[in-house]
Amino acid sequence: MKKHNFSAGPCILPQEVLLKASEAVQDFNGMGLSLIEISHRSKEFVEVMEKARALALELLDLKDKGYVALFLQGGASMEFIRVAYNLLETKAGYLNTGTWSNNAIKEAKLFGEVVEVASSKNEGYNHIPKMFGVPNDLDYLHITSNNTIYGTQMKTFPKVNIPLVCDMSSDIFSRKIDFSQFDLIYAGAQKNMGPAGTELVVVKEDILGKVSRKIPSILDYKVQIEKESMYNTPAVFPIYTTMLTLQWLKDLGGVSVIEELNNKKAQLLYSEIDLNPMFNGYAKKEDRSTMNATFTLADEKLKDTFDAMWKEAGVSGISGHRSIGGYRASMYNALSLDSVGVLVDVMSEMERKG
């Protein structure tokens, strides 16, 4: 039986995507060859790459607005480095909302001065700082839209006159926002798009080419754009699978349709967390993520009982990140409302048993 997969990443993908991807590994489009044994320069794969890039821009409503979509390698963590390499001349601002922002800051410091415009570190990253100033002399401001580990999500974004860079790894394509307020968006595929092995970068071309340092080709966004995301051999299987997921999302009706479902799932789980005295939410209510819900047991002694119950119900992947413990239920796009219902039933069963 297929489990109810609440894994934070790599995460659940639509069943039909898994099926099509596995078929392509056997025989890609009736070519008599596997997707993973053909040239990435073949007409067949170039079509896949172009379709994936086009779908990404289309779903974000960024077509014909000066943006380019790339599928690169190294994960979101590589983009911590590429962003600074390509954009940081002297000084950049970073909003510190969790472990991933913190890692991005650490890498950026290798390239120039980093101004931490605000941080929620002292409160265990349980909220998003809201009141902070952003100096005008920064090369860019970097934010993290969804904090996968702590379960917080930005609902509004700072209005700035400098390029705005956003790590959207764990909530890209999950909700409708005006994506044109960002100049660069990046996201590791394995949270809401596909298997690990590639990351999406969507960049407004006119912010590039402004730093004085020399940039190695593979790290240079301009080179990657010129080579149409094929400077070297791309991650063919992750990109193909991501393309299938984006096509699945488009066929469903796009980001605004999935947002409605994501809101329903989050509402169902958070209302259980709030009404059930056996559980406490971790993130401050106004900043709660629709993707990753973090919570703890009011009585830690019941851990073994609860763990046995959700496992018995076919739930998988809700143990919290090793850095904060507790529980984290990730509800990415492909997770059904029914799966959330199963988890909520287990939680209310806990309450009935006392």
Ligand SMILES: *Cc1c(COP(=O)(O)O)cnc(C)c1O
């Ligand atoms: C998972 C995650 C990362 C790191 O992604 P990798 O692809 O493993 O490098 C970065 N940022 C956020 C918000 C994440 O959730």
